[in-house]
Amino acid sequence: MYIEMRNIEKSYGDFKASKEVNFGLEKGTLAALLGPSGSGKTTILRMIAGFETPDTGDIIIDGKRVNDLPAADRGIGFVFQNYALFRYMTVYENIAFGLEVKKIHKKLIKARVMELLSLTGLEGLEKRYPNQLSGGQRQRVAFARALAPSPGLLLLDEPFAAIDAKVRQELRSWLKEMIHKVGITSIFVTHDQDEAVEVADEIIVTNQGRIEQIANPFEIYKNPATPFVAEFIGQSARMDGYHKLKGFEKGDFTGAIIRPEFVEAFKSDNLKFQDVMRCSEEGIIEDISFRGNYLEVRLNVNGVSLTTRRSLERRPVSVGEKMHVIVYRIYAYDDKKAYLLENSLLNGANIVTF
Amino acid sequence: MKIKSKWILIGISGVFLFFMLVLPLISVIINSLKEGIGFYFHSLASPTVKSAFGVTVLAAVIAVVVNTIFGIAAAWLITRFSFKGKQILSAVIDIPFSISPVIAGLAFLMTFGRMGWAGGLIARLNEALGTNIQIVFAVPGVVLATVFVTFPFVSREIIPVLLSIGKEEEEAAALMGADGFTIFRKITFPHIRWALLYGVILCTARALGEFGAVHALSKTRGETFTLPLEIDALYLSNSSESITSAFAVSSILVLMAVAVLIIRNIAEHQAKKNEENH
Numbered sequence: 001m002y003i004e005m006r007n008i009e010k011s012y013g014d015f016k017a018s019k020e021v022n023f024g025l026e027k028g029t030l031a032a033l034l035g036p037s038g039s040g041k042t043t044i045l046r047m048i049a050g051f052e053t054p055d056t057g058d059i060i061i062d063g064k065r066v067n068d069l070p071a072a073d074r075g076i077g078f079v080f081q082n083y084a085l086f087r088y089m090t091v092y093e094n095i096a097f098g099l100e101v102k103k104i105h106k107k108l109i110k111a112r113v114m115e116l117l118s119l120t121g122l123e124g125l126e127k128r129y130p131n132q133l134s135g136g137q138r139q140r141v142a143f144a145r146a147l148a149p150s151p152g153l154l155l156l157d158e159p160f161a162a163i164d165a166k167v168r169q170e171l172r173s174w175l176k177e178m179i180h181k182v183g184i185t186s187i188f189v190t191h192d193q194d195e196a197v198e199v200a201d202e203i204i205v206t207n208q209g210r211i212e213q214i215a216n217p218f219e220i221y222k223n224p225a226t227p228f229v230a231e232f233i234g235q236s237a238r239m240d241g242y243h244k245l246k247g248f249e250k251g252d253f254t255g256a257i258i259r260p261e262f263v264e265a266f267k268s269d270n271l272k273f274q275d276v277m278r279c280s281e282e283g284i285i286e287d288i289s290f291r292g293n294y295l296e297v298r299l300n301v302n303g304v305s306l307t308t309r310r311s312l313e314r315r316p317v318s319v320g321e322k323m324h325v326i327v328y329r330i331y332a333y334d335d336k337k338a339y340l341l342e343n344s345l346l347n348g349a350n351i352v353t354f
Numbered sequence: 355m356k357i358k359s360k361w362i363l364i365g366i367s368g369v370f371l372f373f374m375l376v377l378p379l380i381s382v383i384i385n386s387l388k389e390g391i392g393f394y395f396h397s398l399a400s401p402t403v404k405s406a407f408g409v410t411v412l413a414a415v416i417a418v419v420v421n422t423i424f425g426i427a428a429a430w431l432i433t434r435f436s437f438k439g440k441q442i443l444s445a446v447i448d449i450p451f452s453i454s455p456v457i458a459g460l461a462f463l464m465t466f467g468r469m470g471w472a473g474g475l476i477a478r479l480n481e482a483l484g485t486n487i488q489i490v491f492a493v494p495g496v497v498l499a500t501v502f503v504t505f506p507f508v509s510r511e512i513i514p515v516l517l518s519i520g521k522e523e524e525e526a527a528a529l530m531g532a533d534g535f536t537i538f539r540k541i542t543f544p545h546i547r548w549a550l551l552y553g554v555i556l557c558t559a560r561a562l563g564e565f566g567a568v569h570a571l572s573k574t575r576g577e578t579f580t581l582p583l584e585i586d587a588l589y590l591s592n593s594s595e596s597i598t599s600a601f602a603v604s605s606i607l608v609l610m611a612v613a614v615l616i617i618r619n620i621a622e623h624q625a626k627k628n629e630e631n632h
Contacts, residue, residue: 049529072531084522087632088544098530131632149530 001060002027002185003048003153008057010043010209017043018054019209025187025202030179032196033189035206036232041189042157044206048187049078049155062152077146077184079156083138085130091117091141092126098149116144119178136167143175147182154179156188160195172199193233197221205229223340227333230257236331241304245327246281247343253332256341262330263308265299265323267315276326279345283325285317301325379608386601397599398606402576406584406603409493413500413568413580414561420501421557422550425508430538432509433516434524448510450503459499459570466490466498491573496580499567504557511553512546519545544632548625552618559614562607581607 001024010018018040025031033041046052048059050071059066066074086094095116099109117123120140130138139159146154159175160168176199179186190196196203197217205212205220205228213225224230231238236257243250265283266273273280283299283306290296295310297317306325310317317323329342387394397403432444450458465472466489473489480487489495519542527537565582572578575587581603588600 051525071529076529078526078529080522080526082522084526086523086527086541087519088541097527097532101527101531101536129632145526 001025002029002062003187004058004060005044005048006058006060008044008047008054008059010040010047010052010054016209018047021057021209021211023204023211023214025185027185028183029201030176030186030199031188031202031204032200033187033204033206034191034193034196035212036191038208039206040209041191041204041206043209045155045157045187045189048153049076050074075152077149077151077154079139079142079146079154079159081158081161083130083142083162085138085141085145087130090127090129091122091133094130094141095144095148097145102149112148116148119182120144134167135163136171139163139171140174143178147184152185154184154186156186158189158191160190160192168195175199205232207232224331224338226336227255227257227338230331230333230338234259234261235307237307239304239306239330241302242330242332244302244304246279247327247345248330248341249344251332251341252334253339254334256330256332257338258306258327258330260296260307260309262328263306263325264328265297265308265310265325267317268324270324273324273326276346277324279343280324280326283323285319285321285323288317288319299323299325382601382604382608386598386605388601389595389598393595393598394602397602400599402579402587403581403584403599403603405576406579406581407606409496409578410562410580410582412493413497413564414558416497417500417504417561418554418557421505421508422554425505425553426512426550429509429512429516430542433513434521447506450505455499455503455564455566456570458502459567462495462499462502462567463490463570466495490571491578493578495571496568496578499571500561500564500580503564503567504560507557507560508550508553511549511556515546515549516542548621548628551621552625555614555618555621559611562610 004024005021008018008021010016021040021044033044035041043052047054048061050066050069054067061074061076086097089097092113095113096109099112104112113126117126120143122137122140122144125133125137130141133141142159160171163171172195188199197220200217202214202216203220204214207228213220213229215223215225220229220233224233230236236259239256239258242248242256242258264273266280268277281301283301285297286300286305287298288295289298291309294312295317296307297310298305298307300306306327308325326346327343328346329340331338332341333339428443428447432440464470466476467473476487476489479485487494489498523541524537527541532540563582564580565586568580569583569586572580572583575584579587585600585603585607588596588603591597
């Protein structure tokens with residue numbers, strides 16, 4: 001493990017920001033701290049950086065306990081949410097700052113800065129000031145500046161929060177590529193699931209100061225460990241009447257969560273779904289919403305409201321139309337854990353699944 | 355807004371400013387030259403005026419230097435740290451604004467005078483060092499009073515700037531290992547440069563014009579008087595010549611004020627340009 005947090009607790013007065021936080025990351029991992037606002041993810045990041053001190057517990061970086069080390073001695077690069085670029089210095093001076101503080105020789109600084117400018121695609125912009133750069137360029141300068149002193153750990157605090165949607169897409173893939181290229185262990189904080197899923201190798205889901213689950217994005221999606229993760233990830237909706245659906249029993253669960261991708265609605269003459277026609281039940285369309293690249297269709301099935309997505313390539317549907325509906329699986333939960341429940345009628349059937 | 359209303363408002367403001375500000379200042383200059391240019395320069399060269407000029411400049415320079423250092427320190431403390439009593443410190447800094455300068459002068463008198471608690475301390479200090487430092491009714495007292503009344507100016511100008519730029523740049527620099535002085539020099543100072551200059555200018559202007567506080571602490575004309583006190587003395591002597599001298603000395607202060615105004619405008623202009631570019 002390159003970085004570990006053991007039994008970390010942190011309170012601000014009466015407010016418990018971090019409870020029993022335990023996790024470890026291997027060297028070279030790109031991890032995301034994902035959770036809703038106030039879940040404690042930024043607190044964790046700041047404690048690792050040294051901006052805050054945990055009440056109890058140990059923070060271990062590269063085998064060394066760093067709780068008592070000042071931020072500057074932990075070998076950390078930090079990218080702030082609003083970049084925190086030095087407004088009165090040029091791009092060159094910004095990137096060179098960390099090296100100048102370490103009193104490195106001018107020639108070596110120049111070589112390193114040029115290397116980073118080329119790595120981040122900022123050649124030619126050295127003499128510009130931050131206010132003469134676009135949002136995406138500023139973020140890249142922040143990134144280059146953090147990497148200049150060759151830290152062992154890179155921390156990013158909601159790095160894409162201040163950027164327009166379109167540029168965000170490009171920057172996400174750029175960042176993932178850059179970090180893997182440089183090979184540096186990195187942790188970034190985000191509340192955007194799509195971002196975490198797209199960029200991270202591992203996701204640490206936080207909620208109310210606790211860690212809910214640590215796993216790769218696929219695992220988090222496919223096998224959410226707790227009710228919170230099941231509900232937080234994906235377009236999840238609670239449903240109480242899940243036993244009313246064909247193929248699902250009540251069991252000892254307190255509730256269930258369903259996602260649009262678990263529900264399939266098809267017309268009676270659709271050949272593709274003929275095999276499972278007998279397992280399906282009837283649903284009436286209550287509402288149809290256009291979402292740009294698909295339709296969101298809400299149906300009433302046996303008194304239960306189910307939402308599914310329908311590709312625009314398929315035949316048109318209208319409100320009030322009767323359709324056949326089949327539910328592949330749901331996530332049922334009790335107080336502690338979430339469980340994947342497959343539709344028992346579909347056992348052995350040849351169905352399209354993931 | 356209709357063009358006519360706009361010009362009416364401008365006209366009213368112009369007339370008001372003319373009578374309240376411009377006219378009195380012009381009359382000072384005119385009255386100072388009543389006995390001729392020769393007399394003008396003669397009255398400026400008198401020993402009491404020269405002494406008053408020296409005391410004023412000394413008090414102003416010390417006040418500016420001391421208040422700049424402590425003003426920056428206080429502003430930094432208030433905007434960058436949380437601690438018990440922060441609100442109290444902030445309020446205390448503003449005291450010189452809220453109390454009458456005469457009260458301030460009297461307060462110093464009570465503290466450092468023969469019967470004040472600090473008076474005893476100073477007497478003992480004098481005995482120990484073999485010196486004869488006097489605070490009240492001496493130049494040190496005048497300087498102290500000037501420092502007191504001009505204290506808030508620098509910090510009040512810097513605090514809003516420090517609050518608006520936020521701590522992030524400084525945090526980023528600290529994270530990379532920069533020490534306090536480097537952070538202040540390279541990161542914070544460029545932001546507060548012009549606000550600082552503006553605060554220093556206000557501090558200077560106020561120091562030059564202080565009357566109430568120094569009046570309570572100053573008794574000897576030709577030794578502990580500042581320019582405003584000297585002007586007051588000349589005016590009260592009641593002869594038409596001395597009154598003209600009073601105007602002559604006043605004109606120095608008027609010219610200094612005009613110079614301060616011009617520098618201030620240049621500073622403001624530069625500050626705006628600076629802000630736009632960064």
